Amino acid sequence: MDEAQLVTQAQAGSQEAFCELVERYQAKAMSIAVGLLGNVEEAKDASQEAFVKAYRALPQFRAQAQFTTWLYRIVVNECQTVLRARSRVRRWLFFPTRDTEDAAGETVPVLEFVPSAEPSSRDVASGAEVARQLEGAIARLSHRQRTVVTLHYLQEMRVEEVAAVIGCAPGTVKAQLARALRHLRAHLNGVLEGGSP
Amino acid sequence: MTSPSLEALLRRVRIRPVSDDALVGYTAEVRRRLTAAPTPARPRLQWWPVVVPLGAAALLLTAIVTRPTFPPTSLSEVALAHEAALLSVLAPEEPLLPDDDALLDDLAWLEELSS
Numbered sequence: 571m572d573e574a575q576l577v578t579q580a581q582a583g584s585q586e587a588f589c590e591l592v593e594r595y596q597a598k599a600m601s602i603a604v605g606l607l608g609n610v611e612e613a614k615d616a617s618q619e620a621f622v623k624a625y626r627a628l629p630q631f632r633a634q635a636q637f638t639t640w641l642y643r644i645v646v647n648e649c650q651t652v653l654r655a656r657s658r659v660r661r662w663l664f665f666p667t668r669d670t671e672d673a674a675g676e677t678v679p680v681l682e683f684v685p686s687a688e689p690s691s692r693d694v695a696s697g698a699e700v701a702r703q704l705e706g707a708i709a710r711l712s713h714r715q716r717t718v719v720t721l722h723y724l725q726e727m728r729v730e731e732v733a734a735v736i737g738c739a740p741g742t743v744k745a746q747l748a749r750a751l752r753h754l755r756a757h758l759n760g761v762l763e764g765g766s767p
Numbered sequence: 768m769t770s771p772s773l774e775a776l777l778r779r780v781r782i783r784p785v786s787d788d789a790l791v792g793y794t795a796e797v798r799r800r801l802t803a804a805p806t807p808a809r810p811r812l813q814w815w816p817v818v819v820p821l822g823a824a825a826l827l828l829t830a831i832v833t834r835p836t837f838p839p840t841s842l843s844e845v846a847l848a849h850e851a852a853l854l855s856v857l858a859p860e861e862p863l864l865p866d867d868d869a870l871l872d873d874l875a876w877l878e879e880l881s882s
Contacts, residue, residue: 585798585801585802588801589794589797589798592793592794592797593794596790596793596794597784597785597790600785600789600790600793601782601784601785604782604783604785605782610785610789614789614793618793618796618797618800619800621797622797622800622801625801679783680782680783681780681781681782681783682780682781682782682783683779683780684779684780684781697779700776700779700780701780704776704777704780719777720782723774723777723778723780724777724780724781724782725782751773751774754773754777755773758773758776
């Protein structure tokens with residue numbers, strides 16, 4: 571059964587059809603949430619909540635838009651809610667916590683370096699270090715900049731797709747990306763100029 | 768790789784793929800949330816049942832402590848004072864009727880006038 575048929579059936583109230591859609595898009599939805607939240611457990615919870623909200627909002631979904639674009643927008647919104655709540659807690663606690671900490675407070679790497687065809691062990695080690703530093707720098711971006719960087723670079727969405735997901739003009743996405751890159755360059759001075767890896 | 772551009776670096780990293788273990792029970796949990804009764808809105812914390820009695824108690828305590836005569840007089844003293852006030856109204860210092868001598872003088876004067 572194709573996506574449009576599943577969506578129509580789900581709109582008519584079929585939970586079975588909707589769960590089929592969940593099966594299809596759960597990995598991608600969770601991956602977006604992991605990129606934004608930097609925490610697998612939170613990402614799982616947020617993306618599941620997004621699916622629930624999507625089901626309840628299905629009557630408002632218009633077939634002119636792509637279902638995935640609409641779904642990913644709900645996922646992004648849910649993650650923004652989590653990030654805002656996290657910022658509030660951090661403000662009240664008066665101490666910074668990293669976004670990439672798991673429930674036990676341990677840092678869990680979210681990004682990984684894609685090695686070249688025949689990587690040496692040195693390449694792999696330095697690649698892991700670059701990924702770690704990039705992850706730290708991305709976590710320091712504003713929520714909006716982190717969102718555009720995650721969707722465009724880490725999820726490989728085109729600028730137009732990112733714009734559709736976050737609901738703004740492509741030009742705005744480009745401007746946000748340029749600003750995000752400027753911040754990342756500032757944070758990654760050593761990595762970019764030091765010639766590592 | 769020397770002095771890689773930032774964009775090149777960003778294209779060399781990716782989000783770790785979501786493991787199959789992380790997705791175990793994922794759909795079942797979504798299904799559970801869908802079928803679960805909608806979570807009732809958390810009741811808003813009512814402040815007045817706590818604040819109003821506490822405020823009243825604080826005001827009463829303040830009034831008692833700041834009274835000029837503290838500790839307060841006993842109830843019997845209050846009752847006695849009340850009784851005394853009532854008696855002072857009912858039996859004032861000045862007699863309500865003129866004394867007998869004055870009355871007799873007045874009567875004698877009236878008799879003289881009429882004779």
